Amino acid sequence: MRIIEIYRVCVKVARLRRGDKKIIELRKITRDNIDEVIALEGGENQKVFIETTNLRSFADAHVLNADGVPATPFAIYADEVVVGFLMFIYDTLDHESFENEVFYGKKCYFIWHIMIEKSYQGKGYGKLAFEKMLMDIETMPYGEAEYVALFYRTSNIKAKTLYASFEFVDTGIIQDNSMLAMKNLDTKITESLVK
Numbered sequence: 742m743r744i745i746e747i748y749r750v751c752v753k754v755a756r757l758r759r760g761d762k763k764i765i766e767l768r769k770i771t772r773d774n775i776d777e778v779i780a781l782e783g784g785e786n787q788k789v790f791i792e793t794t795n796l797r798s799f800a801d802a803h804v805l806n807a808d809g810v811p812a813t814p815f816a817i818y819a820d821e822v823v824v825g826f827l828m829f830i831y832d833t834l835d836h837e838s839f840e841n842e843v844f845y846g847k848k849c850y851f852i853w854h855i856m857i858e859k860s861y862q863g864k865g866y867g868k869l870a871f872e873k874m875l876m877d878i879e880t881m882p883y884g885e886a887e888y889v890a891l892f893y894r895t896s897n898i899k900a901k902t903l904y905a906s907f908e909f910v911d912t913g914i915i916q917d918n919s920m921l922a923m924k925n926l927d928t929k930i931t932e933s934l935v936k
Contacts, residue, residue: 765869767815767827768797769878774816779824781858795826798854805830812853812882817870824866825857827874830881834890840916844888844923850878852891868903875907879926887926893918 763810770778779796781796790842793801802812810832817825857867878889891909893900895918901911909922 743822744746744835759829763865763869764820765873766818767870767873768818770814770816774823775799778816778826781823781826781856783856783859783862785906793869795854795856798826798828801853802830806857813882815874817857817866822862823858825855825870827855827864827891828853828869829874829878831886834888837881842912844890844922847888848886849888849890850886852889854927862863867905871903871907875924889924889926891920892921895920 755908761877768774778799779794781795786833799814802814805812807932810830811826812830813828814828815853817827832851834842834844834849850884853876855867855871855874857870889909891904895915900921901922904924907924909924912921912923914921
């Protein structure tokens with residue numbers, strides 16, 4: 742019986758690497774999947790864009806939650822295989838560099854980290870996971886907010902294109918070579934999918 746299970750897993754992994762099946766699920770990180778999440782690696786060409794590791798982000802989530810800032814880390818699954826990691830938080834936009842902005846002091850969902858394992862990149866999993874995350878955020882799981890925000894490296898054209906496809910707009914605020922982009926939650930992703 743064990744050989745059949747191994748075979749089924751191998752077939753699923755082969756399908757995923759080809760991109761045959763595009764069903765994405767976001768799952769809480771548990772003792773059953775934490776090692777898989779920590780072991781995920783991005784491509785060599787992406788190391789300049791990602792300043793943190795999944796382990797560090799998971800540790801940040803623990804500290805943020807302990808400090809009263811809701812942080813939600815997820816394992817990204819495709820057909821029962823961990824293919825990536827993402828995390829968002831719920832906080833106030835109160836950094837000193839935002840003082841003169843219309844969104845200063847407002848509650849916001851902030852996308853902390855998203856990555857897809859190098860062997861699963863280029864198959865649409867990142868876009869599908871991002872879409873699912875935004876749909877989750879739209880339910881306002883931690884409270885009301887007007888915006889979703891994130892930073893991306895200004896040299897990361899793929900990230901800029903992905904975020905723009907979900908109606909994120911560059912603010913012109915750059916910190917450490919990263920652009921702050923924001924999406925107004927008045928335009929829901931679920932509404933734009935129906936159009």
